[in-house]
Amino acid sequence: MSTLISSTTHEQLPIIVVGAGTAGLSCAKTLQEAGKKVLILEARSRIGGRIHSTQQHVAFDLGASWIHGIEENPIWDITQQNHINTTVFNYIDSDFYHADGRIFSELEQQTVVQYLERIEQGFSTSQAANAALALEEILIQLQAPNNSFTKSQLDDLARIYFERFANDPFATTLTQLSTHFADYEGYFSGDEVIFPAGYSQVIDVLAKDLEISCNVQIQQIIRHAEYVELINQHGHAYQAKQVIVTVPLGVLKKNVIDFQPDLPQSLQQTIAQYGFGSFNKVFIELEHALPLHKNSLQEQKSIFYFHDQVCYNLLDLFFVYQKPVYLLLFGGPQSEWIDQATDEAVWQLIRSSLVDNFADIPTQPKTLHITRWGSDPYSYGSFSFPMPEHNASLSQTFQQSIDQQLYFAGEHCQHSFAGTVHGAYISGQETAQLLLQDLVD
Numbered sequence: 001m002s003t004l005i006s007s008t009t010h011e012q013l014p015i016i017v018v019g020a021g022t023a024g025l026s027c028a029k030t031l032q033e034a035g036k037k038v039l040i041l042e043a044r045s046r047i048g049g050r051i052h053s054t055q056q057h058v059a060f061d062l063g064a065s066w067i068h069g070i071e072e073n074p075i076w077d078i079t080q081q082n083h084i085n086t087t088v089f090n091y092i093d094s095d096f097y098h099a100d101g102r103i104f105s106e107l108e109q110q111t112v113v114q115y116l117e118r119i120e121q122g123f124s125t126s127q128a129a130n131a132a133l134a135l136e137e138i139l140i141q142l143q144a145p146n147n148s149f150t151k152s153q154l155d156d157l158a159r160i161y162f163e164r165f166a167n168d169p170f171a172t173t174l175t176q177l178s179t180h181f182a183d184y185e186g187y188f189s190g191d192e193v194i195f196p197a198g199y200s201q202v203i204d205v206l207a208k209d210l211e212i213s214c215n216v217q218i219q220q221i222i223r224h225a226e227y228v229e230l231i232n233q234h235g236h237a238y239q240a241k242q243v244i245v246t247v248p249l250g251v252l253k254k255n256v257i258d259f260q261p262d263l264p265q266s267l268q269q270t271i272a273q274y275g276f277g278s279f280n281k282v283f284i285e286l287e288h289a290l291p292l293h294k295n296s297l298q299e300q301k302s303i304f305y306f307h308d309q310v311c312y313n314l315l316d317l318f319f320v321y322q323k324p325v326y327l328l329l330f331g332g333p334q335s336e337w338i339d340q341a342t343d344e345a346v347w348q349l350i351r352s353s354l355v356d357n358f359a360d361i362p363t364q365p366k367t368l369h370i371t372r373w374g375s376d377p378y379s380y381g382s383f384s385f386p387m388p389e390h391n392a393s394l395s396q397t398f399q400q401s402i403d404q405q406l407y408f409a410g411e412h413c414q415h416s417f418a419g420t421v422h423g424a425y426i427s428g429q430e431t432a433q434l435l436l437q438d439l440v441d
Contacts (some may be wrong), residue, residue: 021049026428053198070190167331171277250380278374
């Protein structure tokens with residue numbers, strides 16, 4: 001239980017940051033480096049938010065896994081400055097498999113990839129609001145190359161693939177996704193890398209020397225004339241000069257925190273209009289490796305395969321763990337189902353898809369790790385996404401203070417890099433700078 005904060009003068013009160021995820025830690029560190037007294041209140045029993053690395057013999061990143069592009073990426077800079085080991089895994093460079101388990105030929109792979117790239121380029125100029133309508137318009141306009149695929153076959157594959165694309169990396173469906181998704185969720189250039197020993201190493205660096213109280217669930221935030229009061233789950237009160245709320249957008253959507261007075265109507269509308277989806281991971285370890293490799297098991301391997309008109313993405317992590325460990329990524333409706341399903345039901349779904357594509361799939365995996373971020377009461381989902389009517393002004397609403405007392409930060413507050421760890425990190429820094437500037441003005 002955290003100690004009740006009291007003060008004889010409001011000027012001596014700390015700045016309180018609600019949430020010890022990437023945005024909260026980034027914000028607090030920036031403020032502390034500027035000489036401000038900062039306290040972080042975290043609802044969970046651990047820090048890191050949607051970054052969570054298990055340490056059961058090996059590290060599994062149950063939350064974020066990737067640094068999405070290392071060039072000029074602040075998260076990459078942290079790894080380099082602190083000698084944190086990473087390994088390249090550009091999982092967008094994937095092989096395609098037919099529904100019967102045959103790998104695409106080189107010509108087939110080239111044909112499909114080029115067709116998908118032409119479609120993706122078409123989204124940027126489409127006038128349709130949602131990506132599903134845009135896709136159908138683009139398919140009508142496109143001509144298929146004269147080779148091993150018919151126009152109908154390529155179009156069907158594209159529909160399945162782009163529905164998968166809406167699931168990952170946007171955690172939604174094509175009908176709920178803005179046609180201009182590329183404008184709102186940005187990666188940096190360069191290789192994508194993962195952490196053999198876990199992403200939480202970055203969290204540990206950010207949290208160093210910060211004052212953090214865990215197991216403090218803030219249920220009410222009350223703005224008074226000269227200070228802000230926060231009430232936790234036990235009715236204990238904290239007082240602050242300013243408060244930065246860095247809880248996930250899903251928590252704001254669920255109205256877990258009661259704001260008094262109510263948040264401005266413009267901010268309430270922004271919270272409602274923002275997309276926030278479920279995205280889950282399933283790690284499976286098998287007794288024997290799947291027949292995916294032509295050469296060495298040490299090569300990174302990512303494949304797309306198909307089952308019941310659904311595209312699955314299977315990532316082979318043998319080169320990381322030195323044993324047959326695989327990762328499947330689920331977003332949108334499948335992920336929402338996983339949020340409520342049993343481990344056995346999830347495994348049977350995966351197994352049925354594997355059986356149709358590969359031989360000798362065991363009845364049970366050796367180990368199984370399943371995330372359920374959508375049913376997590378401290379996140380209610382995984383990350384934000386742009387809905388059909390999304391526009392830049394929505395994120396700008398989050399980037400303004402309320403009476404220079406209440407501020408917001410998080411991946412959902414960052415226009416260019418929403419849905420990413422680096423977006424959360426940058427948002428935390430930007431919000432801290434806004435607060436510091438308000439103190440000067």
